[in-house]
Amino acid sequence: MPWPQRGSRCGWQGGIRSMGRTRGRRSSPSGELRRAAAYIRVSTGMQAEEGESLPAQQARLHAWAKENGYVIVREYVDAGESARTADRPQFVRMLQDAKAQPRPFDSVLVWKWDRFARNMEDASMYKALFRRRLGVELVSITQPTPEGAVGQLLERMLDLIAEFQSALTAENVYSTMAYLAEQGRWLGKRPFGYDLRDGRLVIKPDEAEAVAWAFRMVARRERSVYAIAEGFGTGNPFPATLARGYKWSPTAVRKMLQNEVYIGRATWNRRYTDIDHVDGKSTKIRGYRDPSDWITVENAHPAIVDEETFEAVQRVLEEYSSRYPKSKRGEYLFWGMVRCARCGHHLTWHETKKSPARLVCSEYFRPRHMACRPMVYIRPKDLEEAVIGAIQEIIAGAEQTPLTFAIPKQARAASPEALLAANAAKVQRLLEAYEAGAITLDDLKTRRTILEQEAERLRQAAASKDSGPDYEAQVAALRERLTDVLAILQDEEAPVAAKNQALGAVIREIVIDREAQRIDIHWRPIEEDLQQ
Template sequence: MKVVAYVRVSSERQAEKELSIPAQLKAIQQYCQEKGWIIVGEYLEKAKSAKTDNRPEFQKMIALAKRPNRPFDAIVVHKFDRFSRKRDDHVIYKALLNKCGVKVISVTEQTEAETPQELLLEGMLEVISEFYNANLATEVKKGMTQNAKQGYNNGGTPPYGYRTEHVALGASKTKAVWVLGPREEIDIIRWIFHQYAYEGVGYKKIANMLNEKGVPTQKGGKWSASTIRAIIFNESYIGRKVWNKQDYQTKGKKWKDRSEWIVTENAHPAIITEELFNLCQKRAKERNNGGGETHKPFQTKPNSPFWLRGIFYCDQCNSRMVGHSTSTTRKYGGQKYYICGVYMRKGKDFCPYVGWRKEQIEKIVANKLRSALLRLTFDDQIEEEIQRYHRETNKHIAASITGLEMEIGFLKKRIEQMRQEIQTGGGKVYYADVITEMQAELKEKEAEYAHKKNLYQELILPETAIDSIKHDIRNLINLLNEEVPNPQPLNEYVGKFISSVIIQRETKMVQIAMHLKYGEQVLYQKMIVAEWEGSTA
């Protein structure tokens, strides 16, 4: 174990009565040597009082202990009163260090057991920390929202063709904005949009043309179809800044409703016209509807034995995994695997190779999905689970609606009171101005309330919805129970209940995103986790 030594004497006069710094240090070194511990630092306070704010070495040590990458696991003292004589300081700092995973150990005294006061304080520190973090997050979000509305950048790398520049606001404040990048990058962006809109060239071909010309991407790598697609759909190129599109609080990323996005027009110089951008969106839609290229909805090939195709994704590049069979001429016959589609098409420069055995992953998914669906259908729990999920996902909106109702009620009541006081002659001269301000605020609150009410809709299920879901569940379970599953109908039914399957390469954990849907409406979602057992290709 790695430790630090903390040594202190109180004052010049008291130092004569107390064990000297060298003597304390020697005792600590001998104690650690016997325990086999390594001393990685020494903090020596010469003639310092027990007040923590008067001990610079102590404060340095505590600051280092609070870091995530601290170099030690314990603080060793000669006696506990060297750490702190005051009981409240001792309890506070010990609780703080416990929370950080750092022990305080005495050479001459038995390590203290945790007292009820320390346990209580530790819990209070956790609650205060949680409140502070939540409040800080709210304030940061508020500041970032205001930033975005004014067209300033909230961090991150600007798109290809732009650069970040800091502008001064006052004596000491600066804000980040996007400005046009090098001329050659601007020309490349315009060329990409022109090729897609007017020449009918697809994402992959545009990427290949750029790679053949030796044009590097923003990070110095090669272009891919997904990079070109991201550019075609990026509203930044018409001077529009869009922020708050995704929710990162959930596991992974989740797209928010467009009504929650912060959109600022003319936030930075445009590279292309809005007409050209809209034409590209029209072309993309036409390609999609007409059997277009990379953004075409995935369809399983007829008679394909790989029934997870279309829902099994690579954890490295988020592309779909595709089926692959080894040669049947081998001694033990062919093997079937799911392999990253990007690796298959472009090679290891774009995504490292890994293959998951078809039989093993399909068995894991089948068993986990079957168990989850059987639990839902047991004792008619489906409707109850759907309602619970709906309440949980909408509770923050419901709380906001309740708060707005109270604020609106208060404003209306106060405005009416002021009007009555004015009519009876008891009102102040400034009441009229206050009423005008309050009416403006009331209008804003009512608009926000209407918007939130529109977002939060009571879940009303048709009578046929639950019956339809149960029918699909029964059919799927029957297909999963077949000794030799029929992959085509199985793929169709599995797609109704699973949005994605991902295996994390490092941890070998299988993540199955299950859902219940009625039409396009998602009624229930759950993440199922399993451990991969077996080898990879």
């Protein structure tokens, strides 16, 4: 049930005031207004609810601020966002601004605590971060709590209730959507070939014609997936394929040809999206649910393709997959090291029954209007012989041309002094995280020991650092490392992964220039050893 509003006889706020001084009611002795930020979150379902809409929250926050000695200097609004994750762009921006120096505000005002966070874990973490680490006051204008232990208890009770309400809302939404899906309603974006009217899919003639043509062409083996993608990407023969700004890659065409929606079958709850929080960042994770959780409805909408044609297309696609298998990943020598001189993309392994294995520019296989052509390729055996030959020349001191040492990446090119400063900042953040209760004492000790060991190594590197190694020193150091690498490459029993690891320690990348008939090896410089 909702909390009683201000002014009611059994009002929540009246009871709170009797317990002691309340957070958010502090007036400056000099009458100076306190700078505040207003954080407003409105979920999609709340947009039209009276009292919870965006304008209503804004009006109440500004009125409360004026009455209680605050001035709102910034507003952060997440409209249509969920409170169950940290994936709220304006909330993240507010947190970043709170860390800035000078800080633009000293307080954050929210309408209710569930606008700030809607589960216990997030609420505890972010409240501790704002209050203890950043020194920012947090105020709920409709749910004020007293200072001290009683206030902390009440806030946690409110956070727990908000989490319960969020879970209950999610269950209700799922039940409603499941019911609509069982009735044949379409609950996602409209697929190409259809329009969406009153929650149901109806055929869009100009697009449906292109879909039916693609299925016929593949079923009869008159067009390949790549040829269809190329035609759709140029609007030939159907201009409708360009109307919605589609990027018709072979993958997009293949997904269309495998989509059961075109035979009138609607499936809901097939996939899920979750949020993984790592190092303060939110990463979306997508996957497929168990088929027992899917809701499938036959004849939910008009079909564009009959089932016989659809099944014929699936057989052709399966045949294509077996004839042209995906590139190997990590199972071949030089994996991830070879690039095309023309477009800069990687060369990947390709092998068919009719042609020998080759490393081919990955962009060659895109539709013609986007492809890197003519083909840039090299046979793996030829590349292996060339690299081993170059290594042997360097070891013998007989290299024909000056060696190319790759410029270290910006993240790795930092001086030991700069890395020491970054290390010290990490230690400080650890201490602040411990003070805020975000990590335990054991975590603090373990991570601090690791950082102290790293700092000692960096101090030694800084003490021995001169103006930087010259070319001769680079070659001498490389020659010393290549002796061990060559032994691993020539060991027939060594696994490919071990050979790639050895090569990756000395080679940044290998650039293939087919037009100039050149193989350029970019060696790793000595400086990179300091950061590895």
